Amino acid sequence: MSIRNLQKMFSPSSICIFGANNEEKNSGQIVIQNLISSGFKGPIMPISDKDRAIAGILSYKTFDDLPLLPDLVIFCGPSNPSEETLNQLGDKGLKALILMGHCGENLCAQTIKKLSQTHGMRILGPNSMGAMIPGKNFNASTMHLPVKAGKIAYISQSSSMSSTVLDWANAHGVGFSHFISLGNCSDVDYGDIIDYLGSDPFTRAILIYMESINERRNFMSAARASARNKPILVMKTGKHEAVSVMTQSHTGAMAGSDLVYDAAFKRAGMLRVNSIAELFAGANTLSSIRPFNGKRLAIVSNGGGLNIIASDHLLDQGGQLAELSDDTIATLQKAFSNNQITNPVDLGLNCTGEDYAKAYEILKSSKEVDCILFQHSPNTYSDTTQCAQKLAAAHKSLKGQILTCWMGEKTIEQARRCFEENAIPTYSSPRMAITAFMHIVHYKENQVTLMETPERVPAEIKPARKTVRSIIDAALKRGESWLKESDAKQILSAYGIETVETHIVHCADEAERTAEEIGFPVVVKVMSADIIHKSDVQGVMLNLTSPQAVSSAIEDITQRTHTFKPDAVIDGFIVQKMVHLPHAHELIAGMTNDPVFGPVILFGEGGTATEVIADHAIALPPLNMGLAKDLISRTKISKLLDGFRDHPEINKNALCQLLIELSEICIDFPEIQELDINPIFSSKEGALAVDTRMRIQKCTESHPNRRLAIRSYPAYLEEEFILRNGRKTIIRPIRPEDEPAHNEFMSKVSAQDIRFRFFGSVRELPHSEMARLTQIDYDREMAFIAQAPNEEDGQMETLGVVRTGTDPNNEEAEYAILVRSDLKGQKLGWKLLNKMIEYTRTRGTTYFAGQILRENRTMIDMVKAMGFETHTIMDEDIVEVKLKL
Missing domain, CATH: 3.30.1490.20 (ATP-grasp fold, A domain)
Structure with missing residues (x-):
């Protein structure tokens, strides 16, 4: 839905509780006691027709007896209220509700969703254990322990996992900014909470325990936005769900649900963990260390065996042992009177805490180390606790990026406690320490991937969509569920995918x-x-x-x-020219519909044994060149496609183009339920679709593209516009590939216009910022650019841009506009702004707003003429403008 009224749920000024009594272990009484213990400052108002007071707090007989309308109502006990009760609360203006009991027969998920939408009342649960936000003295939960304040948020559907994580965190001193039990997610879902936490300044990272999701588009949009700013670790259970018996294609059989979740997490920039231990390790790391650049690790211990174990785990997981410079090695050898020291650093069995501190100082000052892992094995010759204490003392002044692993149990208890008290991440095994290190590495790699500017597609294909529509409609009219191969290949050809010419015959003579x-x-x-x-x-x-x-x-x-x-029934036979391509690889590409994430694309090694070989990867559409190359790279056969011995490298661009066009087919035609292209012959000459199958089904959805987890490029918004001087332009949504042209556009804007747009002097935006401007989520924001061929070489150049960012509640869209300075007076700014206003109006947004410097009279006069209201902020020399849509 949105983050609307979640502030009342997680930061209420008053709370009402139904279902509380004075019986031992009553959930309502536990909630009240937890609220009191957490130091909640507002009124707590229990409803009870039996007990005059609960846990020492005066109770009220009915909701109407309350002295004020609470921000939050919590229903405790074995069952939840009726639909009628919730409607009455909604009518009274209640905006936040937590359901801790089970759903009654008359209170299903659809009913809860309807109640939420009708009244704007956010509902957490049913089967929620509540929420804890220690920084706000708020513990409205039935949890058995409190949490200390921290910078990690934890979200879970499972009550048992929440209790387990809480117990572990309490024992290890790990704190949380938010600890939220979602329950059944009938209204408030993962996407809503991720959105809420994504903009929370006190949350550095997010941990998720997931069983399933309901709102795919909201989840993906929220996760993609938040993962740009902070790490998100997710543990998803149910990895071995059965494949649907409806699937009859190779793609459908291989694209299992868990693989699709993997693809979705990767596309969103999230980090997936596979065990509770990894989740705990992630919590330990993210609560104590800031993400760093690079993956060069130095390892220090008091024994060679520990170093070898850690190095093996590091290299197995794709990490990198830091290559120390000659100067660093010389400094280490001099400090420890040992001519054999290199990375990993072996300090010897009888090393001291001072040795650990000295090694820390030397490696921290080197330029070739991104992070240091300190390990220790207890023995007769070294004081385990003293080593930890000296290292912790050194960390206070050096403030480097370090991890620790003190092996053992009894002897190292005080050492681990020392690290926890000093917020130094510590682990029980080298494997977990290395896994934690790689979490940070992968997070930074995700950041690069999320911001990467994709290459342009080799060829701009103009699909023959009308041809495809007529083929599908005719087949549905005939009652076909599987298209004839000739029809399927005609669809591929309509999207520029090269196929083998197909001839249909009905007898042997005709075949000859x-x-x-x-x-x-x-x-x-x-x-x-x-x-x-x-x-x-x-x-x-x-x-x-x-x-x-x-x-x-x-x-x-x-x-x-x-x-x-x-x-x-044999409908006929297909006769084709035998294709022989030297050194061609047999590949498969296809599409199937996942029940959660909608259409998914599969790529891998093809042939009749493709399911047995099981070398494939999955991605969510839409694809671009970068995503297509990533999809290919995640298969084992990709190493062969790069060329080996006398086999030349394949034409990777042609294969990527095929995958992109396959993605476009799936987006454009929701009737296609399954699709196989198997085999694809891929060689240095190109990519040839040899055999294909497509299963179709009549589409009954009113908004079929809502089935996509990620909104695709909205080509229908493209239009032509002629400037006053007669120059033809195309106005269209911005694409990630537009970044180079956008940089060139910025260089042609005057310093004054730049100041009017950015309220300051900006000559060049860094790649990270430009990526944010060009790689947008069409479901949440929009940017229209105007482009035209330049006079020198005919390449498309950007002339102007208008963009909006809409709040998650879809109440207000804030706009910004910039037009090239040499194009003033051409009505381009007016056209761009009008197009954005109309687009925002179609989204049902309430207000269209912006800020303009007071001296920018031209822009102020234009928006006034368009019906905007204006309000001057005198102290800031800014005029706020707003249009009610």
Whole structure:
């Protein structure tokens, strides 16, 4: 939904509690006691018709008896209220509600959602354990322990996992900014909470324990936005859910639900962990250390064995041992009178705390180390606790990026306590320490990926969408669920995907004539809606070199088909020219519909054994060149595609283009439920779709593109506009690929116009900022650019841009506009602003607002003429403008 009224839920000034009594272990009484213990400052108002006071607090008989309308109402006890009760509370103006009990028969998830939308009342639960925000003295939960204040937020659907994490955190001194139990997510869902926490200045990182999600688009938009600013670690259970029996394609069989979650987390920039131990390690790391650049790790310990174990784990997980410079090595050797020291650093069994501190000082000052892992194994010759204390003391002044791993149990208890008291991350094993280190590495890599400017697509394809629409509509009218191969290939061709020419025949004589016309050798395939995989009946005969061979193939295929499935109807046969591409790889690409995330794209090694080989990766559409290359790189066969021995590298651009166009087909035509292109012959010459299957189904959704987890480029918003001087421009939504042209555009704007736009002197924006301006989430923000061919080489150049960012409640869109300084008076600014106003109005946004420097009279006069209200902020020399939509 949004973050509307979540402030009342997580920072209320008054609370009412239903279901509390004075019986031992009553959940309502536990909530009241937790609120009192946390130091909650506002009124706590229990409702009870039996007890005059609960936990020493005066109770009220009914909600109408309350002296004021509370910000938050909590329902405790074994069952939740009725729909009628919640409607009455909504009518009275209640805006936040926590349901801790089970859903009644008349209070299903759809009813709760409807109640929330009707009254603007946010509902957490049912089956929630509540929430704790220690920084606000707020513990409205049934948790068995309090939490200390920290900088990590924890979100979970599971009550048992919440209790477990809380117990661990309490024992290890880990604090939280928020600790939230979602329960069934009937209204408030992961996306809402991530949005709320994404802008919270007191939350540095977010930990999630997930069982399932309901709102895919909201989740992906929130996660992609927040992951740009802070790490998000997620543990998702249910990895081995059964594949739906509805899937009949190779892609459908291989694209299991958990793989799709993996793809979604990666696309959003989140880090996935696979165990409770990893989740705890992530909490330990993120609460104590800030993300750092690089992955060069120095390892220091008092034993070579520990160093070898940690190094193995590091290299297994893709980390990098820091290569120490000659100067650093010389300094270490001199400090420890040891000519054999390098990275990993072995301080010896009898090392002291001073040795650890000295090694820390030397490695911290080196330029080749990003982080240091200090390890220790207890023994007779070294004081384990003293080593920890000296290292902690050194950390107070050096303030480097360090992790610690003091091995053992009994002897190292005080050492671990010392690290926890000094907010130094510490782990029980080298593996967990290395895993924690790699969490930070992967987070920074995700940041780079999220901000990466994709290459332009090699060829701008103008798809023949009308052709595809007519093919699909005609097939649906005929009652077909699987398209004929000839129709499927025609759809691929309409999107510029190269295919093998396909000829349909119905008898052996016709097949012989066709083969002679196209030239031998040829391929013959069975065509039957009753045969899903042709290989099941050996329904493909290759390299046929004569008319007799073709005739025999038809006869053999027919016999095998009827033996395999006697009632199968053979609709005909396909005859194709036998394609021989030297050094070509057989690949597969396809699409299937995931029940949670909608359409997903699969790529991997193809052929009839593709499911057995199981070398594939999954991505969410839409794709661009960067995402297509990443999809390819996540398969084992990608190493072969890069070339080896006498096999040249394939034409990677052609393969990426095929994947991008496949993604566009899935986006444009929601009727396509499953799609296989198998095999694709990929070589240095290009990418050729040899065989394809498509399953279709009539689309009944009123907004079919809501099925996409990520909103695709809205091409329908493109339009032409002619400037006053006659120059033709195209106005369209901005794309990530526009960054280079946007940099050039900025260089052609005068210093005064830059100051009017940014309220200061800015000549050049860094890549990170420019990426934020060009890589937008079309579901939450919009930017329209005006482009036209330049006079020198005909390349498209940017002439102006208008953008809006809309708050998560969709109440106000704040705009900013900039037009090239040499194009004043061409009505381009007026056109861009009008287009954005109309677009924002179609989204149902309430207000369109902006800020203008008071001296920018031209812009102020223009918006006044368009009906904006203006308000001057005298102290800041700014005019606020607002238009009610």
